[in-house]
Amino acid sequence: MSDTISVNGKQHSLPSDPRTSLLDFLRHDLGLTGTKKGCDHGQCGACTVIINGIRINSCLTLAAMHDGDEVTTIEGLGTPENPSVLQKAFLEHDGFQCGYCTPGQICSATAMLQEIANNWPSDASESLEGEMAATGEEIRERMSGNLCRCGAYANIVAAISEVAEESA
Amino acid sequence: MRPFSYTRARTLDDAAQLTHDDTAVAIAGGTNLLDLMKLQVETPETLADINRIGFGGIEDTDDGGLSIGALASNTETAVHPRVRSDYPVLARAILAGATQQLRNKATTGGNLCQRTRCFYFTNIDQPCNKREPGSGCGAIDGIAKLHAVLGTSDQCIATYPGDMAVALSALDAQVEIATPNGDTRRVPVRDFHCLPGDTPWRENVLEKGELITAVTLPAPVGGTQIYRKVRERSSYAFALVSVAAIIEIEDGKFTRADLAFGGLAHKPWHDPRITDALVGTVPSDEIFDKAADILLEDARGFGENDFKIPLARRTLHAVLQNATEAAA
Incomplete structure (x- = not known):
C-alpha cells in the first residue's frame, strides 16, 4: 500500500x-x-x-x-535534553517506578489536559456544561484508561496536577 | 490474528458491496472487532474500512431532534453541546463507559453492534452457542457473574454490555439503516437488539450488507435525566446493573417515566408496563417497589449472578427516589 x-x-x-x-x-x-x-x-x-x-x-x-x-x-x-512539562513533572514527582506505563501515561495526560481545556466533561464532572477543572477526582477518572501496576498513582496525579495548575 | 485482506470503502455503496459477502466485515473504530480478531473469535477474510464514507456528523433534525452519524465517535457525541444540554442521559451513559482512549475511537454504529463480554464467548476453547452454534453454553453452569437475569434462553445467558444504547432506549431513539438496494429503514433502538432464544448468534436485526448510517433522537423531552451505573470499580468497568431514566413529575405525580436497564439482558431492557404503572401516581416507596416487581417478575439468576435481582430492585428504587427529590 x-x-x-x-x-x-x-x-x-x-x-x-x-x-x-x-x-x-x-x-x-x-x-x-x-x-x-x-x-x-x-x-x-x-x-x-x-x-x-x-x-x-x-x-x-x-x-x-x-x-x-x-x-x-x-x-x-520531548527528549532527555528537552523534556515536555509533563515529562519534567513526572521526574520531579517520581510519577513512576518501573517506568513501563510512563510513556502511555504522559501521552494520555498530554491529550487529557487539552480535553479539560476544551471543557469536555467526564464521568466525574458534577455538571456536563461550563468550565471543567483538573481536580484530583477528575484526573483519576480521566486517566482510568492508564494502569500502573507499580501503583505510582498518587505521584502520577501529583505530577499532572502541578502541570494543570501551572497552565490554568 | 488470521490473515485477511483490507479494503477501504469510499462510499456507502462501496461499503454495502464490500460487506455483502458472508466472510467480509465492516470496520469503523475497531476497538471491539480487532480485540476479537486477536482472540480469533472473529475471523473475517475481508475487512472493509468504512471510516471514510461520511456519516460522521451530528445534525439537528427538522422536528427539533438530533441525528447522530454512525461514524461519530462516542466522545464527539458525549461532548456535543446539544447532547449535553438536551439529552444529558445520553452524555452521562457514554461517559460512564470504557475509557477516554476507547471512546475517542468507538463509534455510534459500532457501539450498538458491540459483542458481549461473556468469558465463554471470548475464549475459543470454551463452548458457546453464540460463537459456535450447537457447542453448548458454558456460562449457564459456569462463571456467570456478569450474565443476564431477564430474557435468557437455555442456549445463552449473555448480556449486551454497552451503556450508550441503554440511554438511547430510554430516549426512544431510532436506528437508521441503509439497505443493500439503496433504501433506508428505521428501527427503534428498543427493537434493534434481539433476545437470544434459539438463535443467540443473532444479536440485532441488521441483515447482511446493511449498515447503520445514523441514530436519530426525538425532540428533547426535558425532565430529570439520570444514568445510574453500578459496577465493581468506579471507572472503566462494565455495568452489573444500570438504569437510564427520564422522569417528569408535575403536581406531585409522575407525568413521564421512561426507563431502560443495562446489564440485565441480551439487550437494553425496556418494559412499557413500568411506565404505565408509574405515570399518574404519586411517588412513594410502595410505587417504586411495584415498578421493580414488574421489572423483575420473570427474573431468574444462575447462581453467581443472583445478586443482580435485588441489585436491580435497589438501583431502580434509588433512581426513582433521586428523580423525585430532583423534581421537588
Missing part, C-alpha cells in the same frame, strides 16, 4: 501486511519503542499515542487505517 502516515512530523509508508497494528508499526517497523505493549487488548493504556490531537490505544487500531493521519508518540513530545 502506497499510503503515508506522519509520525512525529516525519512521513512514512504504511505497512504491507494489513494485520499490523499501529502499535507494532511504531515499535517494529519504525523502531519507536517508547510506545509500550502491555496487554495488547486496550485494557492497560501503555500503548496510548496521540492521533490528530486525540489520544487512542495504538494496539486496537490497524496502521493501514491511518492514511494521512498525524501521530505523536512519546518520542515526539
Whole structure:
C-alpha cells in the first residue's frame, strides 16, 4: 500500500501486511519503542499515542487505517535534553517506578489536559456544561484508561496536577 | 490474528458491496472487532474500512431532534453541546463507559453492534452457542457473574454490555439503516437488539450488507435525566446493573417515566408496563417497589449472578427516589 502516515512530523509508508497494528508499526517497523505493549487488548493504556490531537490505544487500531493521519508518540513530545512539562513533572514527582506505563501515561495526560481545556466533561464532572477543572477526582477518572501496576498513582496525579495548575 | 485482506470503502455503496459477502466485515473504530480478531473469535477474510464514507456528523433534525452519524465517535457525541444540554442521559451513559482512549475511537454504529463480554464467548476453547452454534453454553453452569437475569434462553445467558444504547432506549431513539438496494429503514433502538432464544448468534436485526448510517433522537423531552451505573470499580468497568431514566413529575405525580436497564439482558431492557404503572401516581416507596416487581417478575439468576435481582430492585428504587427529590 502506497499510503503515508506522519509520525512525529516525519512521513512514512504504511505497512504491507494489513494485520499490523499501529502499535507494532511504531515499535517494529519504525523502531519507536517508547510506545509500550502491555496487554495488547486496550485494557492497560501503555500503548496510548496521540492521533490528530486525540489520544487512542495504538494496539486496537490497524496502521493501514491511518492514511494521512498525524501521530505523536512519546518520542515526539520531548527528549532527555528537552523534556515536555509533563515529562519534567513526572521526574520531579517520581510519577513512576518501573517506568513501563510512563510513556502511555504522559501521552494520555498530554491529550487529557487539552480535553479539560476544551471543557469536555467526564464521568466525574458534577455538571456536563461550563468550565471543567483538573481536580484530583477528575484526573483519576480521566486517566482510568492508564494502569500502573507499580501503583505510582498518587505521584502520577501529583505530577499532572502541578502541570494543570501551572497552565490554568 | 488470521490473515485477511483490507479494503477501504469510499462510499456507502462501496461499503454495502464490500460487506455483502458472508466472510467480509465492516470496520469503523475497531476497538471491539480487532480485540476479537486477536482472540480469533472473529475471523473475517475481508475487512472493509468504512471510516471514510461520511456519516460522521451530528445534525439537528427538522422536528427539533438530533441525528447522530454512525461514524461519530462516542466522545464527539458525549461532548456535543446539544447532547449535553438536551439529552444529558445520553452524555452521562457514554461517559460512564470504557475509557477516554476507547471512546475517542468507538463509534455510534459500532457501539450498538458491540459483542458481549461473556468469558465463554471470548475464549475459543470454551463452548458457546453464540460463537459456535450447537457447542453448548458454558456460562449457564459456569462463571456467570456478569450474565443476564431477564430474557435468557437455555442456549445463552449473555448480556449486551454497552451503556450508550441503554440511554438511547430510554430516549426512544431510532436506528437508521441503509439497505443493500439503496433504501433506508428505521428501527427503534428498543427493537434493534434481539433476545437470544434459539438463535443467540443473532444479536440485532441488521441483515447482511446493511449498515447503520445514523441514530436519530426525538425532540428533547426535558425532565430529570439520570444514568445510574453500578459496577465493581468506579471507572472503566462494565455495568452489573444500570438504569437510564427520564422522569417528569408535575403536581406531585409522575407525568413521564421512561426507563431502560443495562446489564440485565441480551439487550437494553425496556418494559412499557413500568411506565404505565408509574405515570399518574404519586411517588412513594410502595410505587417504586411495584415498578421493580414488574421489572423483575420473570427474573431468574444462575447462581453467581443472583445478586443482580435485588441489585436491580435497589438501583431502580434509588433512581426513582433521586428523580423525585430532583423534581421537588
